[in-house]
Amino acid sequence: MGLLGLLVGLGLLVLFAFRGWSVLLLAPFAALIAALFGGEPLLANLTQVFMINAAGFLAQFFPIFLLGAVFGKLMDDSGAVTSVAAFMAERLGERRVILAVVLAGAMVTYGGVSLFVAFFVIVPMARSLFRAASIPRRLIPAAIVLGTSTFTMSALPGTPSIQNAIPMPFFGTTPFAAPGLGIIASLIMLGTGLWWLHRAEAAARRAGEGYGDDAEGAIEQAAADELVRERATTAREFDPAELQHGQRSDRPSPVVSAMAPLVVVVAVNLVMSLVILPRLDVGYLAEQRFGATSLAAVAGVWSVAVALAAAIVTTIALNWARLPALRRTMDAGANASVLPAFSVASLVGFGAVVASLPAFTIVRDWVLAIEGGPLVSLAVATNILAALTGSASGGLTIALDALGPTYVELATRTGIDLGLMHRVAVIGAGTLDILPHNGAVVSLLAICGLTHRDSYFDIVMVGIVTSLLALVAVIALGSALGSF
Incomplete structure (x- = not known):
């Protein structure tokens, strides 16, 4: 009955989340269903397992959600994201339209700008470029x-994404874990x-297809769509409803001022991770008032948080005149972080309840028995959970909360570098999360005014197939050569 309850709870979570129900309600309900089938005490599971683990996730990662969302909103309202996108379009657009759109998205997201901020800026640019080049929309x-x-x-070393941050407390790694393998996977x-x-x-x-007809008002409708919002906030770290708040600049930021904060994120993250933090005397972290922890457990989050904070200061300093409503912009960014953070935390609480049930030992033993060793079983576990939840961050945290200590023990016993574990886990979570119910996919299609029938096959090819190829390569190279 316990295993049945686990499956029923997970099934209800996936089904109703796909229908647009809030994960804030669904996750505790599904967790209690699983506990009920397992004959476990309901209130104890709610307050002592679900809530404590959800709160633990927020305690670890809310600074990154908060600072990342504020930074993204500042970059949006200052016109910096628009400026970067326009720069790429000007440099590459006439001859290499697809490359211009891909690199514009890569540049702003690697620099720490929230995904949905990038969507709402890059889609109009992409429409213009694709229309001029007669490429199908x-x-x-x-x-x-x-x-x-x-x-x-998931792959590029140092990326400040929440997905790259999640394994760091579990494995004691930095955002630059397995940099050589990450670069190979990225390529x-x-x-x-x-x-x-x-x-x-x-x-x-060859078929003479052409650009096609635009869906008028799709961007505005997507921004106001509550179903899109619910799915989006579970999938990523920015509430798209807050894009309508604050005040955008009437003129774009100069390209140097626009790109400087992106460079700051990467540079400060690198210096903090590899130079400053390793040299600090942080023996005080062992004290109970600081959680009796270690530098390895907090260094990754610290480095990303400091990098984002430095980028926020840089953005404000360079674009002061283009931020006419600074307080409202920063308020909107802060508010945009809350619903995504609590949504993912609720998924973490659900995973903690499931992992505490006696029946979960069956699932754990099955995962660990997968042929190919710990790297393969870790990749399978993160893939499956990210696919079911439609969230790379949610699936990754559930997997590591339940199995992280076991994988650390396995890595120590078998001589696998924890940086390699980190990179495999993140790439694995960023693969099958891009299924049809993924919030980012649903939101992007709505913003573009397209349907799954129109575009999803190509999304699968560039989002899932390419990531699976990279994941296989990282596991093969890591198994043969170790982490580098």
Whole structure:
């Protein structure tokens, strides 16, 4: 009965989340259903397991949600994201339209700008470029997914994405874990994704397809759609409803001022991770008032938080005149972080209840028995949970909350570098999360005024297939050569 309850709870969570119900309600309900079938005490599971683990996730990662959302909103309202996108369009657009859209998305998201901020800025630019080049607009979502939701989210060393931050407390790693393997994985994703998009473009030209007709008002409708909002906030770290608040600049930021904060994020993250934090005397962290923890458990989150804070200060300093309503902009950014953070925390609470049930040992033993060793079983676990929840961050945290200590023990026993574990876990979570019910996919299609029938196959090819190829390569190289 316990295993049945686990499956029923998970099934209800997936079913109703797909229908647009709030995860804030669904996750505790599904957790209690699983506990009920297992004959476990309901109130104890609610307050002592679900809530404590959800609160623990917020305690660890809310600073990154908060600072990332504020930074994204400042970049949006100052016109910096628009300026970066326009720069890429000017430099590459006439000859390499698809590459311009992909690199514009990659540049802003690797620099720390929230995904949905990038969506609402890059889609209009992509429409203009694709229309001028007579490339079918049905390829726009795939081009944007390739640039914003693949290698810059999970593989490129130092990316400040929440997905790259989640494994750090579990494995004691930094955002630059397994940098060489991350770069190889990024090149595989980018190279195969661009190959597919150019192949699709060539086939469309041979068929005389052309751009097609735009869906008028799609962006405005998507921004106001509550169903899109519920799915979006579960999938990523920014509440798209807050994009309508604050006040955008009437003139775009100069390109140097626009790109400088993106460079600051990467540079400060690198210096904090590899130079400053390792040299600090942080013996005080062992004290009970600081959680009796260690530098390895907090260094990754600290480095990303400081990098985002430095980028926020840089953005304000360089774009002061283009932020006419600074308080409202920062308020909107702060508010945009709350619903996504609590949504993912609720998924974490659900996973904690499930992992505490006696029946979960069956699932754990099955995962650990998968042939191929710990790297393969970790990749399978993160893939499955990210696919079921439609959230890379939610699925990754559930997997590591339940199995993280076991994988650390396995890595220690088998000599696997924890940086390699980190990179495999993140790439694995960023693969099958891009299923049809994924909030980012639903939101992007709505913003583009397209349907799954129009564009989802190409999204699968550039988002799932390329990531799976990169994941296989990382596991193979890591198993043969170790982490580098």
